Amino acid sequence: MANNFADLFEHAVDAMPDRTAVLQGERRVRFAELDARANRLADHLAASGIGAGAHVGFQMHNSVETMETLIACFKLAAVPININYRYGPAELAYVYDNADLDALVYHACYAEAVRAARSRVPRVRHALCVDDDTVRPAEDDAVPYESALADRPTARPSVPRGPDDLFMMYTGGTTGLPKGVMWRQEDMWRVLGGGIDFYTGEPVADEYQQSRIGAAGDPSTWFVLPPLIHAAAMMPTFTALWSGNAVIFQRRFDPEAVWAGVARHRPQVLVITGDAMARPLIDAYRRRPVDASSLLAIASGAALLSQAMKNTLLETFPAAVVSDSIGSSETGFGGIGFAQKDDDPARGPRVRTGRGAVVVDDDGRPVPPGAEGWLAKTGAVPLGYYKDPGKSERLFKSVDGARVVVTDDRARAEADGTVTLIGRGNMVVNTGGEKVFVEEVEGVLKANAQIYDAVVVGVPHERWGHQVAAVVAGAEPGPIDFGALEQHVRDHLAGYKVPKQIWVTDAIVRSPSGKPDYRWAAGHIAGRAPDHRSA
Incomplete structure (x- = not known):
């Protein structure tokens, strides 16, 4: 099986070319159109010297062009690198250099910070600027994005691709320096892209199963609110597209605009990130309620929901399932929990684990039920941290011949097979x-x-x-x-x-x-x- 992200996307295009893939504002882009524009961008990048293994930064908010950039990189077996658009020039320069960027694609509103950072990192030899509602600085020397695509062929690039092609996600920066986590694309697909069924734990039969099943049924619409520079948004988006579903994007998280989009587009799935999104969404809904009866699932990832917010979501949207997922860039999907009303707010979130998630002791061995330890992951795990073998060795271990990622998350193994999360070991206060x-x-x-x-x-x-x-x-x-x-x-x-x-x-x-x-x-x-x- 190929299992490269671009292959999985192209399978969906071939099976469902005329379905809507992405909605953004007034734009509605079909699968075939998204594929054609990504092919044009891939041709431009290839002509600029970007090939297999090259690192292409994307400093972009959620948009159609962001998805085109990701897909084009995967088509070339290049490696898209997520760049936090909130960073200042010094932080950007660190990531550009640490990630060994060969090229950069960015929205015009970030041009000033990009220019300042690029002046410190001359190895970024090629840049593309995507127009938005910001006037580009006159001294910006990047190639205009639409000009780069103009007159380029729409044929798919002929590039060898495979399951070992690299997927990299830069993480951290709130407590320390950002670091790149390297995955094989097949492993990331298995743990976060639907290559293993999220609910049954069964691997899919082949690389065509998602597109095959999607083509046989009616499409759904997913409203993905977190930024695509985070796996909590990127992977649900790809999961939806690989299955022939439509994805709605907003440039910025705007609660009032979210509910206007829900009323207009009638999505079935709303993807959020913890209380930081749930609370302002509830506030906006209470100020101006809309018909949200289309919502069947409100799915939170990357940051867990508090019990108070779970109660509120369940009361406000009684027809929707509210889920909480655990995981990280270092582990992928670790488990999912479904909200119940009025649980003890002092009890940590409890999830049913999946994809080889276990609780282990300091030696990396599973603890008995009732015992506390470290949340760990076996099976499909990352290759390690980019350019940091020391950190990789500390986190990515081999126990009894099996590769294990031992995280900083403290957890307790419950007798019923669930895991209760206690907290991050690196965010503990010793008093x-x-x-x-x-x-x-x-x-x-x-x-x-x-x-x-x-x-x-x-x-x-x-x-x-x-x-x-x-x-x-x-x-x-x-x-x-x-x-x-x-x-x-x-x-x-x-x-x-x-x-x-x-x-x-x-x-x-x-x-x-x-x-x-x-x-x-x-x-x-x-x-x-x-x-x-x-x-």
Whole structure:
């Protein structure tokens, strides 16, 4: 089986050429049209020296052109590299250099930062700029995207492709430097692209099964809200396309526009990222309800939903299934859970594992039911970190002859085969010898009606080493009743887990994928007196 992402896409094109593939604003692009434009871009890139194994950065928000860029790269067996468009010039220059970019495709609104970063990294020899609603700087020397496609042939490139072709996803940056996680494309397809059925765990029969089944049924529409620079959006998008379904994109996450799109396009699936998207979506829906009866599934990935938001989603959209998935760039899909109302907000998210996810001890061996350990992954796992053999060796291990990825996530193996997530080991606050996982405290804080969003960090303490602290955003204007908030936390958690200092802010800063930016939180509280101190 070929199992290259481009092959899987072309199978869908051949089986369903006239179906709608992508919707963006007023644009509606058919599978055959998306394929033809990707072929034109691939021809331009090939003529510019981009071939198998070349690294092509895409610094782009969600758009038709973003998908064309990804597909064109895969058609050439080149490696698209996701570039966080929120980065400044110094961070961009680091990623451009670390990823060994040969070329870059970017939207015009990022041109100034791109120009500053490229001046520091001369190896990026070719650049394409995609027009948006921003006026390009006069000194921008990149090739205009549409000009690059003009008069190019629409025939598919004749390039050898295979399952070993590289897929790379840059991850991190909220707590440390970004790093590239390398996968074989077949392995990524297996764990996050439907190559293994998400619910039954059964591998598909062949590379044509998704397109074959898609062509035999009616298409659905998926509204993918997270940014395509994150696997939480890229892989659901490809999964949908490989099965002949349509995908809706927005340039930026705009809750009011999302509901307008739901009312207009009637999607069956809404892909979101945790509370960071769920809360503003609920707020916007309450302000201006629309007919959302088409929604059959609200699927969250990359950042878990708090119990409070699960309750709200289930109450607001009773006909929809609400799911939470665990995974990472280092593990792919690790398991899925379906929301139930009124679970204990202090209990970690519980999921039924899949794709070889297990809980292991410090030696990488499975723990018995009831025991805690590290969430790990066997089977289809990454090749390692790009240009970092030391980090790769620490994370990607061999246990009893089997390749295992041992993550920083603490988890507990349950007797019924599920796994309860406790928190990230690298985000733990050690206070007086007790370990506090920040996600646990964040979930309880956000379950209080006064709190809209929260990030928990550790602050130095002379006696205890560190204490638990929090930065919170209120749900309503006006002061927060800190006494009531503290009592709420104590009702669910031990006293040493209660935040001893709290800073109030207008909004919590998160990454484009919705994950908390802990570096921002640390900088926000530095040199600033807390709004509340606990006794």
